[in-house]
Amino acid sequence: MSANYYEILEVEKTATKEEIKSAFRKKAIKLHPDVNKAPDAEEKFKELGKAYEVLMDDEKRAMYDQYGEEGLAGAGYAQQGPFDFGFGGLDEIFASFFGDMGGFSSRRVDPNAPQRGSDLSYQLEIDFEEAIFGAEKEIPLEHLEPCKMCSGSGVESGYKKETCTTCKGSGHIKKVSRTILGNITQIVPCPNCSGTGQMNPHPCKKCKGSGQSMAKKTISIKIPQGIDSGMKMRVSQEGDCGKNGGPSGDLFVFIRIKPHKIFQRNNINLFINYPISLAQAALGDEVDIPLPGDRTTKLKIPSGIQDGDTLKIKGEGVPYLNNPSQKGDIFVKIKLLTPKKISQEEEKLYRRLLEIEKQSKEKQSESLLSKFKEAISR
Ligand SMILES: [Zn+2]
Ligand SMILES: [Zn+2]
Secondary structure, eight states, X not given: OOOOHHHHHTOOTTOOXXXXXXXXXXXXXXXXXXXXXXXXXXXXXXXXXXXXXXXTSHHHHHHXXXXXXXXXXXXXXXXXXXXXXXXXXXXXXXXXXXXXXXXXXXXXXXXXXXXXXXXXXXXXXXXXXXXXXXXXXEEEEEEXXXXXXXXXSOBOTTOOOEEOTTTTTSSEEEEEXXXXXXXXXXXXXXXXXXXXSEEOSSBOTTTTTSSEEEEEEEEEEEEOTTOOTTOEEEETXXXXXXXXXXXXXXXXXXXXXXXXXXXXXXXXXXXXXXXXXXXXXXHOEEEEEEETTTEEEEEEEOTTOOTTOEEEETTOSXXXXXXXXXXXXXXXXXXXXXXXXXXXXXXXXXXXXXXXXXXXXXXXXXXXXXXXXXXXXX
């Protein structure tokens, strides 16, 4: 497609922006698809918009003058770029000249076409262990369903919808708008029947003609093992019902997990703080560590462990969502507890311990000192 932009707009190669603008106005008014019903009007109107956009932009125009359309593509004004602005951009240009025309008729939504119902969302709070072991949860739901009284027709029983007298059933009317360039005849949706072409003089008393009514129900959903906070589950078709035979929307259940008293969770791993005594740290020990689901496991604490060290229990964390037989790990962070109160016997032992420590320190410093002296006397 190599139609010349100057020819499309019917202007000289030397045309000023003012001349281009005025040429565009004249042609646009003839080719606008709301006005011109020729089958190629839409295509021509698009071409016109493209020519106008390029010639009004100094940089693009210079590129076009020198290298034509290929030059524009080469300069990065490719078809996907700002150059190919489709109908949205055209509508904007057109509106800037003539005011909002309500969009092209081809883009209007047919009120009689099937429409999908709205999606709904629900926030579900579950326990820490439900997320690990999975659960079955009930969700109270309120959504639009086809009205039971009129089976979704919106019409009281014994009556029918009637053809709209304003538009004679077509759903649209002609509207003449005055613009600075004269009158434009537009086809707009019929205001009397909202574009449906039909009237409903005897609407259903329950749904007032909408054909839909709010319904409450409870649904049960299966929470998979390993689900995490912030994840969402889709329950298909449990959103609002559609219109004109369109499908229902979906229900999205957003998961939030209540915090646990002792476990912290990060994805598939669990974290726990475990307090031990000075004696346990010095001598080592074997202790019971709680696991999810009221279980425990034995953990060996090595002698000489330090405050803040972390021990790992493999494969006892959170199940993988897509493979629950595999699990993450539990990380046990050691917290060294200094006794706040001690018994008499403990005090005796601690004093003895302190004496031993002092003696060994003295010995150490003596031996250091003697080594130092030796070194100097040589
Ligand atoms: Zn009508
Ligand atoms: Zn009804």
